[in-house]
Amino acid sequence: MLRLVGRLYQHEREWDEAAVGEQRAALRQEHFAQPLARLRWLVTALQKRVLPRTGLGQACTYLLGHWAPLTAHLRHSQTRLDTNAVENAIRPSKLGAKNWLFVGHPDAGDRPAVIYSLIVSAQRCGHDPHAYLKDVLTRLPAMTTKHDLTPLLPAHWRPVP
Secondary structure, three states: OHHHHHHHHHHHHHHHHHOOOOHHHHHHHHHHHHHHHHHHHHHHHHHHHOOOOOHHHHHHHHHHHOHHHHHHHHHOOOOOOOOHHHHHHHHHHHHHHHHOOOEOEOOOOHHHHHHHHHHHHHHHOOOOHHHHHHHHHHHHHHOOOHHHHHHHOOOOOOOOO
């Protein structure tokens, strides 16, 4: 099973260099059908041999129960086989939130977590965090309603010329 999954990742690495646009989806449909069919057959056979409440039995049930989402990426070019890129992108936010739970006082961790979230959100939207915070903190005192805040959110913010 590991070799089958390894083969899928090997194909993806090769296609990272050459496949563009919808070409990756076509390559996946061509090269992934047989290994995935074999994987499903192996897991189905294994599921019949193990007790359902064991870790392996639960893993087989989970895999077969999620087969449609697992194979949905065959029709798409932009998806990846795993969520590693997403997990790596949110790791600093998650670690920061965990580290700031008790900054001096249990209630004090909220403030740095909010600021850090704004900084990371600004970075993800392609903004310079320093310029973003400087502009937002300058404009914030003039805000009168919560509706005035929408243009200051990282996704909507535009620097004032």
